[in-house]
Amino acid sequence: MTGSRLSRLGAPDIDESSVSGAPDAPARAHRRPDAPGPGTGPVRRRRWTEDKVMPFVLVAPAVLIVVLLRLVPLVMGANFSLTGDGDANGAFIGLDNYRELFGDEVFRTALKNVGLLLLALPVAVAVPGLLATFLFMKVPGHRLYRSVYFFPVVLSPVIIGAIFNVVLSFDGPANQLIGALGLGPVDWLGDSSVAMFTVIGVHIWATFGMALVIFMAGFATVDQSLLDAARSDGANLRQTVWHVIIPELSQTIQFVFVTTMIGMLTGMFGLLYIMTAGGPGGATYLPELYIWVQQGQMNRPALASAASMVLFALMIIVGFAQLRLIRRATKES
Numbered sequence: 237m238t239g240s241r242l243s244r245l246g247a248p249d250i251d252e253s254s255v256s257g258a259p260d261a262p263a264r265a266h267r268r269p270d271a272p273g274p275g276t277g278p279v280r281r282r283r284w285t286e287d288k289v290m291p292f293v294l295v296a297p298a299v300l301i302v303v304l305l306r307l308v309p310l311v312m313g314a315n316f317s318l319t320g321d322g323d324a325n326g327a328f329i330g331l332d333n334y335r336e337l338f339g340d341e342v343f344r345t346a347l348k349n350v351g352l353l354l355l356a357l358p359v360a361v362a363v364p365g366l367l368a369t370f371l372f373m374k375v376p377g378h379r380l381y382r383s384v385y386f387f388p389v390v391l392s393p394v395i396i397g398a399i400f401n402v403v404l405s406f407d408g409p410a411n412q413l414i415g416a417l418g419l420g421p422v423d424w425l426g427d428s429s430v431a432m433f434t435v436i437g438v439h440i441w442a443t444f445g446m447a448l449v450i451f452m453a454g455f456a457t458v459d460q461s462l463l464d465a466a467r468s469d470g471a472n473l474r475q476t477v478w479h480v481i482i483p484e485l486s487q488t489i490q491f492v493f494v495t496t497m498i499g500m501l502t503g504m505f506g507l508l509y510i511m512t513a514g515g516p517g518g519a520t521y522l523p524e525l526y527i528w529v530q531q532g533q534m535n536r537p538a539l540a541s542a543a544s545m546v547l548f549a550l551m552i553i554v555g556f557a558q559l560r561l562i563r564r565a566t567k568e569s
Contacts, residue, residue, distance in 0.1 A: 261347065264348075310548070317542035322533075333542035342514075346521040348531030349432055350550060353500045356436050357558075361489070364444040368451035372458075382452075388490060389445035391417050393503075396442045401425070404434060407529030425512055428519035435511055435520055439504055447492045457482075490562050494555055501551055523547040 320329040337343050367385060371378045388396065404410050404424035411421040424434045458481065466476045481487070505524045512520040513527070523543055531540035 313348040313541045319538050321538045342518045346523050346526045360440045364447035372455040388442045394505030396506050428516050432520045454485045458484045
């Protein structure tokens with residue numbers, strides 16, 4: 237009404253909406269430039285910021301290496317194990333290689349020797365664990381002992397095998413020593429019932445230094461107040477080890493068990509090849525040596541791939557079983 241009356245008098249038209257909205261003008265003037273306008277809805281924040289992307293960028297090279305150098309060859313090996321050798325080279329034969337493996341007496345002996353390795357595994361872990369405990373308690377000469385215990389690790393398995401071939405020969409120093417004690421000589425490497433135990437013992441001696449270093453690193457994380465409380469309560473060494481040290485080192489013990497098991501299954505080739513070459517009569521074969529013989533000497537790569545898949549499955553099954561047993565044991569302690 238007012239606008240029409242003024243227009244008849246020649247006055248300029250006035251926008252009634254601007255008049256009615258005048259109180260909102262200061263609000264519009266002070267609104268932030270990046271604030272959402274009326275009716276536009278909330279602004280979506282960027283989901284991928286630099287802080288979120290950088291971890292994936294840093295991990296990507298390691299993941300790529302694992303995929304290219306581990307997973308891809310594993311899949312290719314599994315596929316190759318289903319093909320034939322010789323006249324059937326490259327042809328799909330299904331599970332025939334696996335049937336031949338488990339029908340081979342030498343391969344069955346290799347699997348039995350894996351069982352011996354598993355029985356010796358607690359010894360291979362307990363030896364460095366006990367020695368690390370004494371070093372942690374700083375027994376007299378602990379610095380010298382630490383260096384001496386680690387020394388075999390720096391030696392090549394070929395050198396260690398050559399040394400023990402001399403020491404354990406039939407007329408060598410070991411038999412001379414037990415002869416001085418009134419015992420008869422032992423054919424350490426020529427007796428099929430003794431040779432595998434001999435090689436396992438040499439391997440434990442040659443590799444326990446690395447597990448010792450890992451245990452020493454684990455002892456650095458032990459809560460000293462718990463040890464002080466155990467001493468003040470009158471706990472002896474056995475009680476302190478069982479109720480304080482083992483629970484505190486449960487993660488370290490699990491790691492040492494798994495790495496030692498992997499080392500036994502995949503790291504004894506050089507020692508076996510130098511000391512016994514699988515003899516006498518195939519008594520000291522392990523899957524790793526069997527794979528090398530089939531691949532390098534028998535020219536049967538497909539059968540070797542099948543043996544590799546069996547070895548991989550063994551490592552997975554044994555590893556998970558060990559972790560489950562160790563976790564239960566450390567919880568009970």
